[in-house]
Amino acid sequence: MTILLVEDDLEICTMLKNYLATENFTVVTANDGREACRKFKEGNFELVLLDLMIPYISGMDVLQFIRKESVVPVIILSAKDTDSDKTLGLGLGADDYISKPFSVTEVLARIKANIRRATQYGAAAVKEKEVLTAGDIVMDLSDYTVKKAGQDIDLTAKEFEILKLLMKSPKKVYTKEQIYSLVWNEAYFGDENAVNVHISRLRNKIEDDSRSPRYVVTVWGIGYKLGEMP
Numbered sequence: 400m401t402i403l404l405v406e407d408d409l410e411i412c413t414m415l416k417n418y419l420a421t422e423n424f425t426v427v428t429a430n431d432g433r434e435a436c437r438k439f440k441e442g443n444f445e446l447v448l449l450d451l452m453i454p455y456i457s458g459m460d461v462l463q464f465i466r467k468e469s470v471v472p473v474i475i476l477s478a479k480d481t482d483s484d485k486t487l488g489l490g491l492g493a494d495d496y497i498s499k500p501f502s503v504t505e506v507l508a509r510i511k512a513n514i515r516r517a518t519q520y521g522a523a524a525v526k527e528k529e530v531l532t533a534g535d536i537v538m539d540l541s542d543y544t545v546k547k548a549g550q551d552i553d554l555t556a557k558e559f560e561i562l563k564l565l566m567k568s569p570k571k572v573y574t575k576e577q578i579y580s581l582v583w584n585e586a587y588f589g590d591e592n593a594v595n596v597h598i599s600r601l602r603n604k605i606e607d608d609s610r611s612p613r614y615v616v617t618v619w620g621i622g623y624k625l626g627e628m629p
Contacts, residue, residue, distance in 0.1 A: 400423070400424050400425065400445045400446070400514060401424070401425040401426075401427065401442065401443065401444050401445055402419060402424050402425070402426050402427070402444060402445065402446050402447070402448060402510070403427050403428075403429065403435070403438060403439055403442065403444045403446075403447045403448070404416060404419075404426050404427070404428045404429070404447075404448045405428075405429045405430075405432075405435040405447065405448065405449045405450055405453060405458065405461060406428070406429075406430070406448070406450045406453070406476065407430045407431060407450065407452070407453045407454060408450070409430070412428050412430065414503065415448070415503065415506065416428060418503045418507070419507070419510075422507060424510075427442060427444070430453070430454075431453050431454040431455045431456070432453050432454065432455045432456025432457060432458070432460060432461045433455045433456055435449070435453070435456070435461045436456065436461060436464050439461075439464070439465055439468070439469075440468065444471055445471065445472075445514055445517070446471060446472045446473070446474065446510055446513060446514055446517075447465060447471060447472070447473045447474070448474050448476055448506070448510075449461060449462060449465075449473055449474070449475050449476065449493075450475075450476050450477060451475060451476075451477040452477065452478065458475065458477070462475070462492060462493060463492070465492070466492035466555070470553075470554075470555050470556055471517075472494045472495070472513040472514065472516075472517050472556075473492065473493045473494055473495075474493070474494060474495040474496070474497060474506075474509055474510065474513060475493045475495070475496045475497065476497050476499060476501070476506075477496070477497075477498065477499060478498070478499040489592070489593060489596040489597070490596050490599065490600055492555055492600075494513050494555070494556075494557065495509050495512075495513055497509060512585070516556070516583070516584060517556055529541070531563065531566040531567065532566075533566050533569065533614060533625055533626075533628050534613065534614065534626075534628040534629075535547050535548040536552075536562075536566075536605060536614060538559075538562065538563060538566055540563065543559065545559065545562065545605075547605060552604050552605060553604070554601070554604060555600075557582055557583070557597050558597060558600060558601045558604070560581075560582045561578060561582055561597060561598065561601055561615075562601060562605070562614075562615070564578065564581060564582065565614075565615060565623065565624060565625040566625055568625075569624070569625040569628075570624070570625075571624060572618045572621050572622055572623070572624045573622045573623055573624065574621060574622040575591050575594045575595075575622055575623075577622070578594050578622070578623065579593065579594050582597075598615060598623060601615060602614075602615050612626065613626045613628075614626050
């Protein structure tokens with residue numbers, strides 16, 4: 400497993416690289432945003448650890464660059480731990496957010512969890528030979544593609560899993576707790592932020608008007624369901 404570590408603090412960078420090497424990860428480092436974009440484009444990574452406060456090109460801009468190229472899991476490492484910073488990072492496509500200071504064991508656990516989810520998702524997509532449809536949306540579970548009116552829609556793994564969950568049970572209403580548990584495959588501890596951000600991002604990609612959604616519909620006081628299609 401190869402990880403791209405984007406961090407301008409050389410002490411943290413060295414500490415993480417050495418620790419992850421003992422866990423059999425290959426770690427490629429970048430100390431600024433320009434170097435991060437170049438190395439990501441040249442390499443093949445299973446996961447990216449990304450600091451937000453880096454020189455030349457910000458971490459948020461690097462995240463947007465990565466998301467234009469790939470759905471690889473991205474974990475943000477940042478001393479900026481306000482809800483707005485976390486919401487922005489998740490909204491731009493990050494899969495996880497770890498606030499500084501952190502323990503290396505926590506970082507390792509998050510890395511393994513995100514790689515495990517991505518790997519399980521990829522294996523499941525290969526096994527499933529099924530096409531789901533809802534209105535103009537066609538979801539092919541065999542090759543992880545989504546089209547709307549024949550046009551490709553690029554979804555991250557979690558966005559894909561949320562949409563698949565709703566499309567496979569079109570009449571079922573899912574609570575935020577259920578969505579988190581089924582998509583993230585982790586126990587829910589009341590953090591609605593991750594679900595809200597991913598639902599919002601999914602709507603922006605598939606809805607004609609995200610303010611009046613037809614596909615991902617809110618059932619007030621309960622959760623979300625697939626909208627009724629004519």
